[in-house]
Amino acid sequence: MPVPATPPGVDRHLLRDDVYLRLRDAIVDGTFEPGEQLRDQEIAAWLGVSRTPVREALLRLAQGGLVLAQPGRSTIVSPLDAREVRDARDVVAAMHEVAVREAVPLLTEAEVAEMRDANVRFAAAVESGDVDAALRADGELHGVLVDVAGNRALERVLELFTPAVRRAERLRFESEAGRRSVAQHDELIRLCAAGETDRAAAVAYDTWHSLESTRE
Known part of the structure; x- marks a missing residue:
């Protein structure tokens, strides 16, 4: 689809991180579709910024596999490639396993309650579509769990590769598999609350790794 005609109403002094997040989210939510050409001048006008932060954002998105950028040629939204989704999924699953191992010994009751509340909202959202x-x-x-772990290197890896997984995950949450995730979350929370680090880490890994690559 073309760049939306209506500006998103963002501050003209957007930092480059904000431009990156806007574009990342627009790709993940399907505003910009696979194969769509991204012209930095049009995007800059849409966001009300100069072309420089847009170009920087596109380079970051290319590192995470969300766009294909070729010097002197057009930049397009990456197709949903099964191999690339699998690769990103494997990395993200491993990082969440590490996060659980580091977080479980530090979790408070309030943080476990946050997880339970999030899963209630998750279940309701899946049920309503x-x-x-x-x-x-x-x-x-x-x-x-990621916040409690406080591992900055882990956070940077997740920031880079999670968006690619989220694109495919949208298909999962539109299907019966989304309902299975509710039970997986319940088990993860139960094990975290019980301090069963190894088992919780295994469930976290399986939860992310069970995401099926699209178009296989």
Whole structure:
């Protein structure tokens, strides 16, 4: 689809990180579709910024596999490639396993309660077919563990590769597999609350690794 005609109402002094996040989210949620050409001048006008932060954002998106950028040629939204989704999924699953191992010994009751609340919202979103809300709740649930772990290197890896997984995950949450994730989350939370680090880490890995690559 073309660049939206209506500006998103963002501050003209957007930092480059904000431009990156806007573009990343627009690709993940399907505003910009696979194969669509991204012209930095049009995007800059849409966001109300100069072309420089847009170009920087596109380079970052290319590192994470969300766009294909070729010098002197057009930049397009990456197709949903099964191999690349599998590769990103494997890395993300491994990082969440590490996050659980580091976080479980530090979790408080309040943080476990946050995870439970996020899963309630996740279940409701899946049931109602609200994929965007399901993805937000899923991110908040796993984000508790990532935040508690406090591993900055892990966070940077997840920031780079999670968006590629989220694109494919939208298809999962539109299907019966999304409902199975509710039970996986419940088990993860139960094990975290019980301090069963190894088993919780295994469930976290399986939860992410069970994501099926699209178009296989």
